[in-house]
Amino acid sequence: MPKEIEPSQDQQKEQVWKLFTDGESNDEGAGTGLRITNPEGQDFTYAIRLEFKSTNNEVEYEALLAGLRIAKKPGARHLEAHVDSMLVANQIEGSYDAKDEKMASYLTQAKALMAAFITCKVKHIKRSENKQADSLSKLASVGF
Structure with a gap:
């Protein structure tokens, strides 16, 4: 049986999907905005309204979780996620502790989803x- 050859760093770079996420929570509701770009440069955008009350930090995690799930469906194996939430980025990196029970749960879910990719940063x-992504999250958070 032939051994599977790992792609070189140059090949992996070409295969990287990019994810941009944002979450918005306000008096009218909560929503997430996502932009996913495949290695060929095609953009896919999503505005997702959340039907539950949540804080800004919670919706930032919800946006990341949704983006990870959506990127996995078409077969993304290498993902670079961009978040504008310092809290989310630093909790995932490990430089901030997730002290709150809800944040710890979100962090656990994010790490589990990230593990499904060969590389995920x-x-x-x-x-x-x-x-x-910011505009999409604002659009999704507005009540219609």
Whole structure:
């Protein structure tokens, strides 16, 4: 049986999917915005309204969880997730503790979903670098 050859770093770079997430919670509701870009450069965008009351930190995690699940469906194996929540990025990295029970649960779920990818990195970005996901989350949070 032939041995499967791991792709080189250059090949892996070409296969990286990019995920941009944002969450919005306000008086009208909560929503998440996602932008996923496949290795060919095609963008897929999602605005997801959440039907439960949640804090801004909770919706930031909800956005990441939804993005991880959606990216996995078409077969993404290498993922680079960009979040504008410093709390989420630092809890995943391990530099912040998830002291709250709910945040600890979100962190556990995120790490479990991330483990399904060959490589999965979460990077903190500025809100100004995340305008499309930010706009989508605001749209999803508005009550119609």
